[in-house]
Amino acid sequence: MIRIVLPAHLRTLARVDGEVQLEVAGPVTVRSVLDALEASHPVLQGTLRDHVTLKRRPFVRFFACEEDLSHDPPDTPLPDAVVSGKEPFLVVGAIAGG
């Protein structure tokens, strides 16, 4: 079971309360987690990554186990603690502005 923590605006948009918990088939990577997340919550399509290129939106970041995974290739396996559900996969809206 993969645990995903969304930023507040996306929790409101997707009408979820607290964490999203998903089963991910096959290797657990950023790409497979986001594929599963978008499949279970289609309203999130386009909010984290581009519809067509699937590139991460500039002000969206991915963290887990106190590591910034945003720049890792999307098929990089996620840490075991995320795969086991011990640690959540964090989607973070960048702190930006003045």
Added chain:
Amino acid sequence: MSSVRVLVGTRKGAFVLTSDGKRDKWDVSGPHFAGWELYHLKGSPADPNRIYASQSSGWFGQQLQRSNDGGKTWEPVGNKFVYDGVPGTHQWYDGTPHPWEFKRVWHLEPSLKDPDTVYAGVEDAALFRSTDGGQTWQELSGLRGHGTGPRWQPGAGGLCLHTIILDPSDPQRIFIAISAAGAFRTDDGGKTWKPINRGLRSVYIPDPAAEVGHCVHHVAMHPSRPKVLFMQKHWEVMRSDDAGDSWLDVSGNLPGDQVVHPDKDGTTRKFDLKAFGFVIDVHAHEPETIYVVPIKSDSHHFPPEGKLRVYRSRTGGNEWEPLSKGLPQSNCYVNVLRDAMAVDRLDKCGVYFGTTGGQVYASPDAGDTWAPIVRDLPPVLSVEVQTLS
């Protein structure tokens, strides 16, 4: 008894303001989509309970929301705006080619007949249409592809398609406007397009009478006279009596700015330019009565002399009177953005506009007197009005 519903888009959410026909007491609902930018909301003329809203965020991109109960509840619909084919390039600010990139929806225009058909004007400039209530979107790519697209250049606010006017007498005819490309028209339902900018003069671009490149801020039409268009350009208010084939300056006695600019021979020259502003609209029952809000420019973008005044012409332009009763006449430094004025269709036409200071003003008597409905909203991006029976 008739009532009105005012749909307000702001930098931090949407608000729905409702009143009976007297328009003196208002209920305020919102913020809807708190924290998101609501560039525009508009109701379907065919079903006033159907409202579309453009919700966007610099972080999480574009959402489209739809209401089927007059704005009480909302559901997200499709947000996939993909340019048709290879998008190509337009000009960047420095004149270099820049790839077309979707950023947001600026304007939503529901069909006059079908609640499930709606048009979206987007940045970077393109026109999309949905025929399934906003679930899926297809570009009318004949606009970007008609030939002048590579010469379009963004205005300060981006390369935005901000105006969509559907001709009530001819379902095949649509007018659109883009900053800073100009106005365009299709006569075949969106397959082919042509620029309609003859008569526009912009001394601050390399060719002041260019076919495209004019910073058109907004265009308005009265439905009873679909060939008569009124345009608020960057400077000047323009009028066309032939569906945009030609334009005349009707700025008349509107206030203006003196601008120093290089002339064609390389010397500098002072130009007296009239009537900078963003909004323009037409009285619901008097097609020759039009409204604008002059703004001091080029970089100030607040009312001249710190006095917020709507100007009304009852002669289709040229002769203008300031309307200030009930509006702040000192220390007012707000702006009124291009989609932030609308009129209702009650017997005594109501006029509404919103400011970047968060006020929404209403006049229940065609502009003679004004009062704020709300004073402290986030900066207002758009105002639309529905007249309900």
